[in-house]
Amino acid sequence: MNYEVVIGLEVHAELATRSKMFCGCPAVFGGQPNTQVCPVCLGLPGVLPVPNRRAVEFAIRAALALNCAVASVTRFDRKNYFYPDLPKAYQISQYQHPLAKGGYVGIATPAGPKRVTIQRLHLEEDTGKLLHLPGGDSLVDLNRAGVPLMEIVSEPELSSPQEARDYLMQLKAVLEYTGVSDVRMEEGSLRCDVNVSLRPAGSAELGNLVEVKNLNSFRAVQRALEHEVERQRALLEANRRVVRETRHWDEASGTTFATRSKEEAHDYRYFPEPDLLPLEISPEWVEQIRSQLPELPGKRRRRLVDEDGLPEHDAAVLTASKRMADLYDACRAGYPDPKTVSNWLMGELARLLNATGRDLSQVPLTAEHLIGMWRLMDQGVLSGKLAKAVFEEMFRTGKDAATVVREQGASQISDEAQLAAVVERVVAANPKVVADFRGGKEQALGFLVGQVMRETRGRANPELANRLLRDQLRPG
Numbered sequence: 001m002n003y004e005v006v007i008g009l010e011v012h013a014e015l016a017t018r019s020k021m022f023c024g025c026p027a028v029f030g031g032q033p034n035t036q037v038c039p040v041c042l043g044l045p046g047v048l049p050v051p052n053r054r055a056v057e058f059a060i061r062a063a064l065a066l067n068c069a070v071a072s073v074t075r076f077d078r079k080n081y082f083y084p085d086l087p088k089a090y091q092i093s094q095y096q097h098p099l100a101k102g103g104y105v106g107i108a109t110p111a112g113p114k115r116v117t118i119q120r121l122h123l124e125e126d127t128g129k130l131l132h133l134p135g136g137d138s139l140v141d142l143n144r145a146g147v148p149l150m151e152i153v154s155e156p157e158l159s160s161p162q163e164a165r166d167y168l169m170q171l172k173a174v175l176e177y178t179g180v181s182d183v184r185m186e187e188g189s190l191r192c193d194v195n196v197s198l199r200p201a202g203s204a205e206l207g208n209l210v211e212v213k214n215l216n217s218f219r220a221v222q223r224a225l226e227h228e229v230e231r232q233r234a235l236l237e238a239n240r241r242v243v244r245e246t247r248h249w250d251e252a253s254g255t256t257f258a259t260r261s262k263e264e265a266h267d268y269r270y271f272p273e274p275d276l277l278p279l280e281i282s283p284e285w286v287e288q289i290r291s292q293l294p295e296l297p298g299k300r301r302r303r304l305v306d307e308d309g310l311p312e313h314d315a316a317v318l319t320a321s322k323r324m325a326d327l328y329d330a331c332r333a334g335y336p337d338p339k340t341v342s343n344w345l346m347g348e349l350a351r352l353l354n355a356t357g358r359d360l361s362q363v364p365l366t367a368e369h370l371i372g373m374w375r376l377m378d379q380g381v382l383s384g385k386l387a388k389a390v391f392e393e394m395f396r397t398g399k400d401a402a403t404v405v406r407e408q409g410a411s412q413i414s415d416e417a418q419l420a421a422v423v424e425r426v427v428a429a430n431p432k433v434v435a436d437f438r439g440g441k442e443q444a445l446g447f448l449v450g451q452v453m454r455e456t457r458g459r460a461n462p463e464l465a466n467r468l469l470r471d472q473l474r475p476g
């Protein structure tokens, strides 16, 4: 039988506010355990939560960037459950009246563009973190308890693990562009739960849903889904039932394992949070936030295709991260050829980022460095091959291209006699340019220096070449 895959994603993004959702504790990552806590986020009796206005603003900004409708009145609810990382034994979340509903994320599929519906976007608070020790004991760190969290739930409209991955990448890009979250999956500020079921092709009814929790990389999302699809397919083909449950992904074995049966909403005994009034969100505030939205990834991608003539694929890769897209724009502001810019960013730069495991924020390279290097290539000073070596040095040290060329050149051809021989050859081969220079055309010297650099594949010291040329060309 032919089966259809049905996937939905729940994405949690920590908001990049300075303080927590309902108290003034710092919301920054990486503090000493249990140092960023107070009676409110520890859930001590008698305390009252106060909503963080900036967190609400960030969630509205994300909602608008994701094409959602923002509610005029939204309310917080208590989601009750017991777990050691949740000191209050309930989480303040939103259930019946979420902040926003009904947006979408556009993805590219082999069958063409597809809009994946966002069912809801709501605000809540994060839990603490448990650290399980090898001996069986566990430690709890409540620094994260109360950090503002935004949950974004898609409709189950994704039909393959690849689509799920693409959706997550697009969603991450939108959140990064709007600046509401630092979307670092490795630090847990962006986390993903997936739900997946199979049904006979053409059937309208959903199969039994399996949820896989806490996937913390794009790769994990795709691999966990691929594994789960095959596991469910094998069960169905053997006429066995898929149990509705929550499973965990084990990166090492590449499999999922059952942890508990899946909770239903009624298990949480949701009720309106009695300590918080409903939030009224004025249309003026929403419009003010909308007017401050930056250019979003989809629009930027179109601009790179329509105005710069880049292929769709290049445009998609370059705009998937805001830092990369910003670097592209900065390079383009000072250099006319989009394809050169795109090739270097997607080629050498991406390769070195991958090889060093760093992201752009950790690299001293600037647009000015790149533009300087391309100009030297255009002048014939740098060959493509030598430019790659210069690029690596700029990437590593933050020095500009001319400095790298000078330093590397000086160390490689420092011998004056050796360079003088090259200068002689260049002078002999360019009688017309030499005549121009002798006739008073000073710029002609630049061309001859370029020829010397070319002859030495960029390894000549330009200052030495300059001096030797002047010596040779001196009249009489």
Ligand SMILES: [Zn+2]
Pocket: 020, 023, 024, 025, 036, 037, 038, 039, 040, 041, 042, 146
């Ligand atoms: Zn606190």
